[in-house]
Amino acid sequence: MKLHPIQPLSADRKSRQIYFELILKKGLLSLPRFLLALAVTGVILLVSALAMFAMTGRDQLSTTIPVGIVIPEGDMLTSMGAGMLAEMESVKSICSFQYLSEEQADAALSDGTIQAAIYLTRDLYQDINSGVNTPIRILIPRDSTLGVSLFRDLVTVGVSMLQVGEAAVYSLEETADMYEVVTPVQTLMDDMAMEFVSLAMSRNAAWDSTLLSEYGSITMTGFYLITAILAFLSVFFGIGFSGLYEARELALEKCLSRKGIGAVSRSLARLFPMTAVLFVLLSAALSVAAAVSDLVTMRWYLLPALLPAAFCLACFIHMIHSLTLRTSGCLFYLLVTVLMFIMGSSLFPASSLPRILRPLPSVLPVHVWQKYLSDVLWNGFSLRSFLSCLLTGLVMAGIGALALKSHEYRQ
Amino acid sequence: MQSTTTVPGIEVDKITQTYGKKQILKDISFSAQKGSCVGIVGINGGGKSTLLDILAGIRRPRSGSYRIFGQNMFENRSSFGKWIGYLPQGNPLLEDLSVYDNLRLWYGHKVTPELPVLEKLQLLELLPLKVRELSGGMKRRLSIACAVAENQPVLILDEPSSSLDLHQKKIIRDFISDYIGEGGIVLLSTHDMQEIRLCTDLYYLENGSTVRLTADEALLRLQEGVQ
Structure with a gap:
């Protein structure tokens, strides 16, 4: 055994590279199991819906x-x-x-x-x-x-x-x-x-000519299409990626920080696979929508423009899981996400909320995602909503990194 | 082990730590030479893990100084990893990946079957297995192997063999003995009788202060603490 000379230590590029590679591997390894579970859940939901439909009488609806x-x-x-x-x-x-x-x-x-x-x-x-x-x-x-x-x-x-x-x-x-x-x-x-x-x-013509929406010229169907895709990705894949944030790996967080792989690197290592997977899925969902309906038109900038949305979505998942790392909070994640969609005027208008809560939807991440996607898909690319999406993502990633940092001192 | 200096391997001087108004550690001081093992014993919640976290560079103390071979460690936090191997109470492992992958995280591309630590900790056969398939003892041995990846001269172990069977405990104890035998310095917190007997110096941590004891006295104190 030889003593090392004293030298400032920060993780060399190779250590970081290996860590990134291993986290990517871990993320991808958990994906098939998760997709299988998702498929089973989908089949169960479909069968239940059909059974309910048959029981309640299809003629009614x-x-x-x-x-x-x-x-x-x-x-x-x-x-x-x-x-x-x-x-x-x-x-x-x-x-x-x-x-x-x-x-x-x-x-x-x-x-x-x-x-x-x-x-x-x-x-x-x-x-x-x-x-x-x-x-x-x-x-x-x-x-x-x-x-x-x-x-x-x-x-x-x-x-x-x-x-x-x-x-x-x-x-x-x-x-x-x-x-x-x-x-x-x-x-x-x-x-x-x-x-x-x-x-x-x-009477509908009167409404059509005076349509006022924060989301621009988006139709109701378009709004619910992007809301449904966002809800699906954030709920199901947020839970699927919880494997990257396991409470039993708190000791690992501690040791990685000693190795020089800080909270920012550990955040980036998680954000990378999540963003990649969410980007692929978001692109696939919108491509399918474009193929089967006139609602979405594929433009040359559409696919690259989805990257910030996937990043922002990944940052939200990262933030919530990092904050609840010690409790392995899948349930907490689910609760926060569902509440966000309900309070974010995705299901009912903000005007139906109590007066004190009405400004809330405009500051929730779901609103930023919806605005950005509606601009990209129907109103044309907007620098303002692009920056808003990117900044929201960065703020959430920062909160997640701070949370990871704080876990280094606990066990 | 070759040494580049004649000063004591470790010098801990008046380390103090507080959480809010509560004082967890009061003026903790001790030193250790090459080839020695310092045991920190005491009841649970007595501040052992906090002290080891500070000595491993995870936390900063409120006051005090800490030198390894004459180097002030608090002035250069980034050198902790090169000088000190650290095993926290939990296992620092990626559970979904293989033993080989976990070793690669700490050893880089140096992980080969010829790596001496793999034989010492009997990990060779476990290389292709997933960590979640391992027993508690196997995980602990793997964690120790990860902790010493940089070939550091000081090793801090936080309860290395708690709740393990006798066979696993022996493997870990043998590893510690070899490490000391090669001139390394081990700092460990433990409740285990056999590990206490390995220690050349023992400190009982009570109400934030340390008392130096012999192995028999430490065991007696621990038993009194249980009663």
């Missing part, structure tokens, strides 16, 4: 309900009105109209062939125009399914719309009379009724 509509014979205007109603998207998605006579409707309702019936009266259109409140009879069974409940709500909303329309038309008539308007009142009322109906019927 996936098909429209048959509704009988009774129009007096020869009433062309009422028929046209009913036809227009039947063509509305919101109506078509819930019910399908069957045109029946009154007797047929009664019989179909009692034998369950139809689940609701609307009885329109003769000259309904003229009555509305002339201000006569002719009642419309709608029959809905007491023990209704989900589809029928939705239909009932649709009817209630429709009635409210008509009442508002009526009020507007009557107020116009009153005002015209009051000011002795030269234009015939009936012409004004007809024009206004037409305007109102055209606006009310295409």
Whole structure:
């Protein structure tokens, strides 16, 4: 045994390289086992979902309900009105109209062939125009399914719309009379009724033209696509990578710091394999989305632009696991991640949170990921969201490194 | 073992450590020569691991000085690894990887079957096995092999053979004896009777202060502590 001369020691490049290589190996070794577990979980979830779907009755959710509509014979205007109603998207998605006579409707309702019936009266259109409140009879069974409940709500909303329309038309008539308007009142009322109906019927267009979103021109489907991918990656792979942060390896952290492999190197060694795997998976998920739908368009910069998102995601996993290293906190990780997605207005709007918590979603990492990905995918690359993503990642990586450093002094 | 100096191998002088208002170590002082073994004994929670952490360069004390072959260790923290091999209470191992991989982390590419420490600690046959497949004793032997990778002249062992069977304890004890025999200095904390008998100097750590004892006195104190 020979004594070494005193010389400043910092881990040489080779030691660091070997450590990086071993951590990468450890990370990759745990991956097949984890993927297998994930596949089994996926199959179990799929089977459970299918079983639940079969048990709760698929017709409640996936098909429209048959509704009988009774129009007096020869009433062309009422028929046209009913036809227009039947063509509305919101109506078509819930019910399908069957045109029946009154007797047929009664019989179909009692034998369950139809689940609701609307009885329109003769000259309904003229009555509305002339201000006569002719009642419309709608029959809905007491023990209704989900589809029928939705239909009932649709009817209630429709009635409210008509009442508002009526009020507007009557107020116009009153005002015209009051000011002795030269234009015939009936012409004004007809024009206004037409305007109102055209606006009310295409109500989605009004929303489309005034869409305001922090995420730019992202659609609801796009938002939930990236949220689902992020939730899947952060929850499942966050737990999968917990093997890199085992409480029983605290002594190793201690010894590595003596060897000169500090907390920053130990953080980087973990971040590298995690970022690589998350990058591959994120790219794969979005490539599949681009292949099967028009929602995502592959652009030349898309894949390299996903790297910062994968890095930021890896930094979050690193931060939480490093903070809970002593307790091997998989459960804690799961809790924090799920809470982050719930509080981060991914599932419901921030306005539904208590007032004091409303600023919270904008500072959560999930918001940064969603903003960055929505920019990259739909709004065009933004330097601001790129820097925000990178800085958030670096801050989380720094917190993780500090946590690892603090563990050196404990056992 | 060749020495480059005639000064004492280790000189610990008035080391003090506090956690908040609680004083864990009070003016701990001792020295050790080449080829000696210093035992630190005492009841659990008495500050043994804290003292060994300080001497291994993991923590800084509140005050005191510490020299190895005349070099002030607290002035150059980065030299700890070259001078001192350290085995903490837990095993510093990557559990999912093989014995060979773990040795490679500390020895680099020098891991060959000819490495003397592998034979001394009976690790040769274990090289291809995963660490999580090993028994507690095997893991401890591997941890010791990792600790001495830099061929350091001082070895600090924190309870090297606690809860191991007699056969494993003997292998570790033999290794310590050889290490001392080659001129190395061992600092160890232990509750084991046989290991206590290996020590040339024994210090009982109580209420943060050390008392120098013989092996028999130390054993008696430990038994009293248990009772």
